[in-house]
Amino acid sequence: xxxxIKGGRVIDPSQKLDGTLDVLVxxxxxxxxxxxxxxxxxxxxxxxxxxxxVPGLIDMHVxxxxxxxxxxxxxxxxxxxxxxxxxxxxxxxxxxKPTIDNKAIASYIINKAKAEGxxxxxxxxxxxxxxxxxxxxxxxxxxxxxxxxxxxxxxPVNNPELMRRALEYARGMGILVITHAEELSLVGEGVMNxxxxxxxxxxxxxxxxxxxxxxxxxxxxxxxTKSPIHIAHVSTDGSVRIIREAKAxxxxxxxxxxxxxxxxxxxxxxxxxxxxxxNPPLREATDVxxxxxxxxxxxxxxxxxxxxxxxxxxxDVEFDVAMNGIIGLETSLPLSLKLVDDGVxxxxxxxxxxxxxPSNILGLSRGTLKAGAVADxxxxxxVVRWTVEADKLASKSKNSPFLGWNVTGAAACTVLAGxxxxxx
Amino acid sequence: xxxxxxxxxxxxxxxxxxSGIKRAVTRISHEILERNKGLADVVLIGIRxxxxxxxxxxxxxxxVIEGVKAPVGAVDITLYRDDVSGHLPHQAVGKTxxxxxxxxxxxxxxxxxxxxxxxxxxxxDAMMDHGRPACIQLAVLIDxxxxxxxxxxxxxxxxxxxxxxxxxxxxxxxRNQPVEVVLEK
Amino acid sequence: xxxxxxxxxxxLRDLTKEEMELLLSTAESMREINSRDIKKVxxxxxxxxxxLFYEASTRTRTSFEIAGKRLxxxxxxxxxxxxxxxxxxxxxxxxxxxxxxxxxxxxxxHSVSGSHYFLxxxxxxxxxxxxxxxxxxxPSQGLLDMxxxxxxxxxxDGLKVAIVGDITHSRVARSNIQGLTKMGSSLFLAGPPTMMxxxxxxxxxxxxxxxxxxxxxDADVVMMLRIxxxxxxxxxxxxxxxxxxxxxxxxxxxxxxxxxxxxxxxxPINRGVEMSSYVVDGGQSHILKQVExxxxxxxxxxxxxxxxxxx
Numbered sequence: 001x002x003x004x005i006k007g008g009r010v011i012d013p014s015q016k017l018d019g020t021l022d023v024l025v026x027x028x029x030x031x032x033x034x035x036x037x038x039x040x041x042x043x044x045x046x047x048x049x050x051x052x053x054v055p056g057l058i059d060m061h062v063x064x065x066x067x068x069x070x071x072x073x074x075x076x077x078x079x080x081x082x083x084x085x086x087x088x089x090x091x092x093x094x095x096x097k098p099t100i101d102n103k104a105i106a107s108y109i110i111n112k113a114k115a116e117g118x119x120x121x122x123x124x125x126x127x128x129x130x131x132x133x134x135x136x137x138x139x140x141x142x143x144x145x146x147x148x149x150x151x152x153x154x155x156p157v158n159n160p161e162l163m164r165r166a167l168e169y170a171r172g173m174g175i176l177v178i179t180h181a182e183e184l185s186l187v188g189e190g191v192m193n194x195x196x197x198x199x200x201x202x203x204x205x206x207x208x209x210x211x212x213x214x215x216x217x218x219x220x221x222x223x224x225t226k227s228p229i230h231i232a233h234v235s236t237d238g239s240v241r242i243i244r245e246a247k248a249x250x251x252x253x254x255x256x257x258x259x260x261x262x263x264x265x266x267x268x269x270x271x272x273x274x275x276x277x278x279n280p281p282l283r284e285a286t287d288v289x290x291x292x293x294x295x296x297x298x299x300x301x302x303x304x305x306x307x308x309x310x311x312x313x314x315x316d317v318e319f320d321v322a323m324n325g326i327i328g329l330e331t332s333l334p335l336s337l338k339l340v341d342d343g344v345x346x347x348x349x350x351x352x353x354x355x356x357x358p359s360n361i362l363g364l365s366r367g368t369l370k371a372g373a374v375a376d377x378x379x380x381x382x383v384v385r386w387t388v389e390a391d392k393l394a395s396k397s398k399n400s401p402f403l404g405w406n407v408t409g410a411a412a413c414t415v416l417a418g419x420x421x422x423x424x
Numbered sequence: 425x426x427x428x429x430x431x432x433x434x435x436x437x438x439x440x441x442x443s444g445i446k447r448a449v450t451r452i453s454h455e456i457l458e459r460n461k462g463l464a465d466v467v468l469i470g471i472r473x474x475x476x477x478x479x480x481x482x483x484x485x486x487x488v489i490e491g492v493k494a495p496v497g498a499v500d501i502t503l504y505r506d507d508v509s510g511h512l513p514h515q516a517v518g519k520t521x522x523x524x525x526x527x528x529x530x531x532x533x534x535x536x537x538x539x540x541x542x543x544x545x546x547x548x549d550a551m552m553d554h555g556r557p558a559c560i561q562l563a564v565l566i567d568x569x570x571x572x573x574x575x576x577x578x579x580x581x582x583x584x585x586x587x588x589x590x591x592x593x594x595x596x597x598x599r600n601q602p603v604e605v606v607l608e609k
Numbered sequence: 610x611x612x613x614x615x616x617x618x619x620x621l622r623d624l625t626k627e628e629m630e631l632l633l634s635t636a637e638s639m640r641e642i643n644s645r646d647i648k649k650v651x652x653x654x655x656x657x658x659x660x661l662f663y664e665a666s667t668r669t670r671t672s673f674e675i676a677g678k679r680l681x682x683x684x685x686x687x688x689x690x691x692x693x694x695x696x697x698x699x700x701x702x703x704x705x706x707x708x709x710x711x712x713x714x715x716x717x718x719h720s721v722s723g724s725h726y727f728l729x730x731x732x733x734x735x736x737x738x739x740x741x742x743x744x745x746x747x748p749s750q751g752l753l754d755m756x757x758x759x760x761x762x763x764x765x766d767g768l769k770v771a772i773v774g775d776i777t778h779s780r781v782a783r784s785n786i787q788g789l790t791k792m793g794s795s796l797f798l799a800g801p802p803t804m805m806x807x808x809x810x811x812x813x814x815x816x817x818x819x820x821x822x823x824x825x826x827d828a829d830v831v832m833m834l835r836i837x838x839x840x841x842x843x844x845x846x847x848x849x850x851x852x853x854x855x856x857x858x859x860x861x862x863x864x865x866x867x868x869x870x871x872x873x874x875x876x877p878i879n880r881g882v883e884m885s886s887y888v889v890d891g892g893q894s895h896i897l898k899q900v901e902x903x904x905x906x907x908x909x910x911x912x913x914x915x916x917x918x919x920x
Contacts, residue, residue, distance in 0.1 A: 198806070199809060202722040204744065319727075
């Protein structure tokens, strides 16, 4: 299974590469990058002219719902959606049923993904056992089983003492803590961002300070314990500022945002659109601007989707009752490419945030096309125009606020360890 | 000038002029007094909008003749229409203004044009909801025929044979005084 | 005169000034029926109205029921205690089941803002009237308040209307702000900052006041909102006693308003909290007129949605 990807614009920030080149893949690894490479006998050739050839994209924050909630998504459908969206690796959050708080569940996910999946799946174990916020899970064994981080994503670790100890303990085990920063007492019964829109349409608001306070707390705990921390789904102006200042002080903090936080505002909720309901909620224009500024100046390291599939029955309900979250794997690339069009990021910076940085943050040994690296490669068609339609999505769930949107850019071809897993 | 019906049609004939209307109203007034042996227990109820103006007019004329004033009220029959469940947007509901009891009264319903009889049917239902009158009589300025219900006027200004496609309208001036009656093809 | 072409009445934000004027004009005509011995007209004979109440409300439900009956519709009441919701049926399924029984109008009260739009999407061909949704709108209350003000002043434009209380959680305030702004009134809101939502000043022709005194100064109308101890009592105010000291209407601070100012309250009243009994029962109180107008306004709403063409 050899492969020659010819004539594309190869962009690999890991080796500061940007030029029209050929990529030769042999036995699942990158053999050579250069001009005028000749395909060995029996190799498949992909014409990438007019396309970008980049290290396989990595989504460090998805929910695959497997095991236990397969009616929303499973490892096969979820990784198929990943491949369609140009992602060769995803990190799946532990709020499955049962929770990824032990070696057996982690192994099940890894094995199933290896056997049947269309992308690498790196599980994230839980910080606390059963996500109950009460007792640390077996982080050492989770790491051994293949978990690349721990997180209670979906809810915060409310108890500051427990969070402090988790950061310390995880540091000792060499595993990263990803925090869902949210102060629940400030969220109350809120269901959308607190602002003029919530005032006008009469939905209970979630103030930005609920995120900011928790971000500040976790950054301070990381600073105090000299432990690394990663802040998930940053959505507010305040959080960006707190992280920027912490980074300047040398705190080992990294963070991610999601395409919806730099694409939509809480105006999308008008009409009580449950597909615009997520946690943290869509914010306001000032926050969108701050997120873009944070991406531009490097405060925000990664773009992750927080792909959160929910069944129609969980979204086709009254707004307060609807579940939080939207799918994102198949819309992330075009929405993120727009940052390049809009001059927020260079193409190289975008690839860093969608591939190199997530790999570095989590130690995945991906995010590069260096000779000898695993041949996870995404070929991007930057000009193809398409419409987001429910029945064309590979994900089992269709809960996207972008349905009906006309977007530009898609994964023309996704290569997983030298094997073509998706072609447009 | 205003009146019932949409006066956009080209061909318009005056079938009763102002003095004709005055004579008809005077005659109807005399007939009402004769039939009811005066104005004792008589109340005049005009059907909005044209009938209400005519009822006021008959009230004035009968007062001149008789020296006493019969109570005059107005009824809006929108809520009693039999085509209210149609698919058209509901029209505004006019005010029914009957500030006295109809119990035991001799009600003279007044309308400008008697046509299918459906408006009168609705108005009689409305009267019944205001009490139990001793009797209901009907006075109209024009009877143009084409009845769809068994209804007959007691007092008629003029019978005007018409085709179903024609329109008859009583026009009123700004002070709601009847001006003329026109027939449109 | 404007035509009313809406299938539903969910929010006054969705209606034009002309449409609200039509509803108010029809309501004025409906009042005549309510003063008769025989308080019934045959207009909605054969129509079925379901009052679907997911929150307890004696007043609004009774008012809608009477309104329907006076128009000769058949009205059926469903309240949460007797519905399938306690057995876990979704609103969507409830809608489909009710739709199978071919009602003409559903009057719903629901605790979730916007749930009427959801219900309407599930019930084509059936009119939906909002009898209060969460903290969003309460259009029939807004209309009856406007009718009561119009009765008193003969107009709505150019009036100064003060609304005092928990604006954040008040659907009555939202409907009045939407409706009265379109009608040309000026609104002055007051309440503790814990009860003032962000951007309140952008809701309409609204001034957010720093104190209750500022809001009611020279007001034509003083509208007091209900304080629910179970909601506001937790974190939004110290207690009812202090609230009433700073945000309660009493004969003394009412003197700040115009001498002929009218006092209103959507009910039910906590006497001694948001209003002193001297004001509730005083000469400037129009609270019972609001209730009286409620029936006529709801008759007008039922009448007009029944005639509306599908949008």
